[in-house]
Amino acid sequence: xxxxxxxxxxxxxxxxxxxxxxxxVEGTSNPNLYWYRQAAGRxxxxxxxxxxxxxxxxxxxxxxxxxRPQDRQFILSSKKLLLSDSGFYLCAWLAGHRNYGYTFGSxxxxxxx
Amino acid sequence: xxxxxxxSEALNIQEGKTATLTxxxxxxxxxxxxxxxxxxxxxxxxxxxxxxxxxxKRKERLKVTFDTTLKQSLFHITASQPADSATYLCALDTGGxxxxxxxxxxxxxxx
Numbered sequence: 772x773x774x775x776x777x778x779x780x781x782x783x784x785x786x787x788x789x790x791x792x793x794x795x796v797e798g799t800s801n802p803n804l805y806w807y808r809q810a811a812g813r814x815x816x817x818x819x820x821x822x823x824x825x826x827x828x829x830x831x832x833x834x835x836x837x838x839r840p841q842d843r844q845f846i847l848s849s850k851k852l853l854l855s856d857s858g859f860y861l862c863a864w865l866a867g868h869r870n871y872g873y874t875f876g877s878x879x880x881x882x883x884x
Numbered sequence: 885x886x887x888x889x890x891x892s893e894a895l896n897i898q899e900g901k902t903a904t905l906t907x908x909x910x911x912x913x914x915x916x917x918x919x920x921x922x923x924x925x926x927x928x929x930x931x932x933x934x935x936x937x938x939x940x941k942r943k944e945r946l947k948v949t950f951d952t953t954l955k956q957s958l959f960h961i962t963a964s965q966p967a968d969s970a971t972y973l974c975a976l977d978t979g980g981x982x983x984x985x986x987x988x989x990x991x992x993x994x995x
Contacts, residue, residue: 777927803981814888814973815928815985822981830982861927869977872918872930880925 777876794862
């Protein structure tokens with residue numbers, strides 16, 4: 772069966788520090804992978820998506836970047852965190868057959884202080 | 885601009901009653917509409933998908949309707965239980981790579 776792993780679960784980082792969040796998928800090949808951010812009381816904001824190794828589409832952020840070094844690995848990074856980067860970050864995988872919807876990771880709660 | 889709205893106020897109902905949650909959208913023509921459940925501190929979990937040419941979809945105690953004329957979806961939980969308490973998100977999917985998620989509605993089911 773397909774599973775998605777995301778870590779760490781929580782992270783407290785000072786302003787100006789770097790960030791690296793990792794997401795891996797098991798049990799599938801060539802998945803479409805996504806990074807979302809969820810602020811309190813707000814909908815999920817799409818940050819990046821990738822349809823294959825080395826392919827990244829950016830939707831919003833100027834301060835964040837993403838990379839896909841391997842087929843089932845998706846990394847979210849920042850060189851210098853801002854206070855506004857605080858939020859709940861979710862990695863997700865979409866099966867080719869949409870009947871199964873998105874499968875989300877357990878999320879990373881990032882607090883920038 | 886595209887907008888998706890869910891009732892921001894929490895819904896409180898008594899155990900055994902039917903919970904009905906609403907999802908409205910504008911300036912969008914989704915091919916699919918999805919519903920997810922999210923528990924505090926966890927990622928959303930997919931529940932149901934309904935296509936634009938379907939009026940209704942059922943799964944156990946869940947029922948979803950989709951009215952493309954009203955641009956609205958209703959999500960029903962029948963015979964609700966305290967374990968159904970969570971936040972429920974709707975999501976609009978055009979069939980491409982992007983999906984727009986609503987902010988969700990919190991449901992509290994009292995025993």
